[in-house]
Amino acid sequence: MLSLIADYADENGVADIDISGSEYDFVRSIRVYNIEYARQRESGGDDGDCRRSEKVRVGTYGVQGDFGWSGSSVTSLPDAFEGLAGWGEDCPSLYRRAVFIDWTDYQGNYGFEQVDY
Helix, strand or coil: CHHHHHCCECCCCCECCCCCCHHHHHHHCCEEEEEEEEEEEECCCCCCCEEEEEEEEEEEECCCCCEEEEEECHHHCCCCCCCCCCCCCCCCCEEEEEEEEEEECCCCCEEEEEEEC
16 A cells, blocks of 8 residues: 555655645645643742743645644644643643644544554
């Protein structure tokens, strides 16, 4: 199967057929979130400060299937993402590492998958 797919892509993984039409919007709907880390905790001092740190990227597909990463944030994760409820509120202790992928299929149905690690 992979060899069949390779017949439709160049050496950079970009489709060598025209997929710019709206019938291929499902390809461009795929988003890959890499939550390398997201931490939230109280500082432990008397000041009660909440410390947050995060490294989140989102990968998207372009008009012709080219894939690229850009910086993102916890607040930009889709509502379906689980494990960071309370981020930015009252400082519950949170830690998450995950890959989250979501998409809309050619019929307009939303789907997602989350893998915590």
